[in-house]
Amino acid sequence: MEYKFLGKEITFETLQAMSSEDRVQLCAELRDKILNTVSHNGGHLASNLGAVELTVALLSVFDYKTDKIVFDVGHQSYSYKLLTGRFDRFNTLRQRDGISGFPRISESPYDAFDTGHSSTSISAAMGIARARDLEGKKNEVVAIIGDGALTGGLAYEAINDLGHAKTKMIIILNDNEMSIDKNVGGLSKYLSKLRISTGYISAKQTTESFLRKLGFFGRGLIKIILAIKDFFRFLLYRKKPSMFEDLGLNYYGPVDGHNMDDLIKAFEAAKEIRSPVLIHVLTKKGKGYEPAEQNPSDYHGVGPFDLATGVTGTGKGSYTSVFAGAMVDIASHNNKIIAISAAMTLGTGLDRFQMKFPSRFFDCGIAEEHSVTMAGGLAVSGFIPVVAIYSSFLQRAYDEMITDCCFMNSHVIFAIDRSGFVGNDGHTHHGLLDISYLNSMINMTVFSPRDYKDLVWCLTYAVDSIKGPVAIRYPRGTSPFETEGPLYKYLGDCVKPHMVQDYGNDFAIVSTGRICEEADKAVENLKEMGICGKHINVSLIKPIPAKEILELIGDTNNIFSIEEGIISGGFGEALERELQYAGHVGEVIPFGVKNPLVRAMSPKEQLAYCGLDSDTVSRVIKDFLNK
Ligand SMILES: Cc1ncc(C[n+]2csc(CCOP(=O)(O)OP(=O)(O)O)c2C)c(N)n1
Known part of the structure; x- marks a missing residue:
């Protein structure tokens, strides 16, 4: 697809000046770019396809350079990234040194808050709004939260605070009736009820027809209400019973989340309210890509797939x-x-x-x-x-x-x-x-x-x-070794440490979990260099079977540990303490993660980045032993 808009600088003014047709074109371009990139790199497809119109409308009403927009989880922020200066780098989505799959303040000044975990947006936005008020600033603050994320308790702690404090901010509830799987619980049922009882609020409806349908307004009252020119503004001020109203927010909706004009009008109206507003927007997960519309759960987070057929990679077991x-x-x-x-x-x-x-x-x-x-x-x-x-x-x-x-x-x-x-x-x-x-x-x-x-x-x-x-x-993905036959003889064997390699007493390394594979290879590397050690693997890491481990370690004082986790408070530190309690005099040198801020790349690359790959491990042990 040839792009008319994407690839050029897109500002608030550009978006504001667009015609309805232009915005439709922009949405098509965003979907095309998202589909092409995610089919190649993997990512959160269905949520992003559902949030395209919502994002374009949002950025047509709020200026991303001055207003603050907080996405919940942030997995649906791809259109936002594309419209806020990251089109050129978007091909690197979720790749090493590339664009993150979530908002990152280190990546763009227009990402208001780092996210990834659910149900934080209202709290974070409220903090940002309170800071704005303390500093006497006037910018808008918007939280975008899905109906799935709204099942998280943190969201209610925030609403409880917000409904009382009346801080000016806007919550956009992006309701697609889905979490990753079908959304569950009383709240999801409640939102369905709201959807059905009210029907869409649409700009096409005239105020008069709407009021007449309601039936209980006298002619005089209708005249007064009609004097309020903007239908949406009227609806916003009309108190509509909902639990959000009861909790102190203005509730407004539901609005068709794929109707650009309705979205824009709704957001503009919300902007005028001086207290918190929740706009209920209905979207379709996977919108615009048939396989994702049909199976939104399968395309929530997806690996690379064939765009033409929608066929995703076959799992190799996990x-x-x-x-x-x-x-x-x-x-x-x-x-x-x-x-x-x-x-x-x-x-x-x-x-x-x-x-x-x-x-x-x-x-x-x-x-x-x-x-x-x-x-x-x-x-x-x-x-x-x-x-x-x-x-x-x-x-x-x-x-x-x-x-x-x-x-x-x-x-x-x-x-x-x-x-x-x-x-x-x-x-x-x-x-x-x-x-x-x-x-x-x-x-x-x-x-x-x-x-x-x-x-x-x-x-x-x-x-x-x-x-x-x-x-x-246990980790994501596949096991590096699939042992033939029974691993242990008796059930109780899984609480015992096991000798994996026993080549000599130059050193001993104690591994736990999948990273056993790297220790395994490191021990082989070292053996080839004439450094002969032992490798012990243990699955039970609390309480650590220290006595048995010491027995297997035998006659060496050069003890290392390796784990796929942070060193501080981790397996290696605990092992050292427990071995010492069991009589060992000396230390354990831990291989593990020093800084958990490890960005996107493949798990193998992440291991190497943290110095936990077999080559680095063998080199470090060799240097340590001065051999
Ligand atoms: C604390 C936490 N638990 C679980 C998840 C995994 N997760 C990511 S998105 C998601 C569903 C979110 O649903 P919704 O907010 O409705 O967004 P949608 O994808 O439907 O647009 C879940 C469960 C998470 N990110 N954080």
Whole structure:
């Protein structure tokens, strides 16, 4: 497609001056660019296709150079990036040194806030609006939040504050009836009710016809109301019952999120209100690309795909799918097993469990904290809840894990997916902090299995042989080694350390998790250089089986550890302490991540960037040993 607008400088004035036809053309260009880029680089497709008109309308009413626009999660900000000076670099989306898949203040002065995790936009925008008021500035502040993100509790903490403080700001609720999967819960039902009871607010309706339809206005009153020229302004001032109104916001909508004129009028009207306004916009996820419209969940976050057919890459198996299969197996023999997801049913593979055991599956929405405390409630009632949440998203349930599960020593199992590097989503999504935060939790047992079989053993052990809280962390993607035959002989073997290579006593390296592969190769590299050491792998990392590890280490004082996680508070530090308690005199030198701000690139590149690839590991060990 030849672009008439994209590629040229687009300012607020350019957008304001555009005709309706020009804006339609611009939307087509944005969709074309997004489709071509995402089909090549992967990314969040469906949400972005649904937000094209919304973004063009937004930037036709608000000046991105002076107003502040905060996207929730930020996965839907591609059109915004393209319209705010990043067209030329957009081909680098989610690539090393390229454009991030999320707003980044380090990337553009027009990105108001870094995002990636859900339900933060109203809080962040409110802080920005309060700062504006304190400084006596006049710019607008807008938060754009999806109906999925609105299931997160943080959003209500913000609305509670906002409805009371009456800070001037605008919330645009982008309602497409979808989270990643179909949106769930009472709120989603409530929004449907709002949609149906009111119908679209459209510029095509005349004020008079609208008022007559309502029926209860006398002729005199209609005359007065008609004196207010702008229909939208009238509607905005008309108090419409909704929970948002009850909480102190002006509610306005719903507006057709693909009708540019209606969107612009609605945003212009909202601008005039001196107190907080929520504009309810209805959009279609995947809009304009048939495969994504038909299967928005499959195209929410997608790898490279064939644009003509929509065919995405075939999965080669993953830790996630192994976990999903094991859950179904285990639950078919144990009717106390419950599976819990926080709006990530597909992502965690729990759709298989849901199909098989619908009454024992709960999707709580984007509500990690609630999911964990609810699991605590199930556990004290005799069930065995397995809460499957991505590592970085579980960070926000830190307190609930401790207070509502660990302190009571409750048998809650945390299946922590996406531990370690996640690749192109970048630093907000890495699971690099989990060992560190889990290490601080009393009573918590922690496993970091190295491959698929190990994962199944650890999960089985967690269900059958542990009575308190257990965390099992496993990474995104495929296992580097698929062992033939049984990995262990007995269930209890997964809590023991294992000798992987034993070439001599020059050094010993203790690995945990998938990164076992790099340690493996490093030990081979070193052997070729005449440096002969040992490699011990351990899946149980809390409590660390220190005595057994020391026995395997044997006669060397040059001990290293390696983990796919942050060094501070991580496995290596804990290993050193536990080995010392077990009688070892000396230190453990940890290989791990020093700075978790690791940007988008492939997981392999991220390993190398952090010095955790086998070449770097072998070089560092060689230098250390002075050989
Ligand atoms: C705390 C947290 N939990 C889970 C996610 C994963 N996640 C990213 S987008 C999304 C769905 C958001 O739905 P919605 O806000 O309606 O936006 P849409 O994609 O439908 O436009 C989820 C669950 C996240 N980013 N942050």
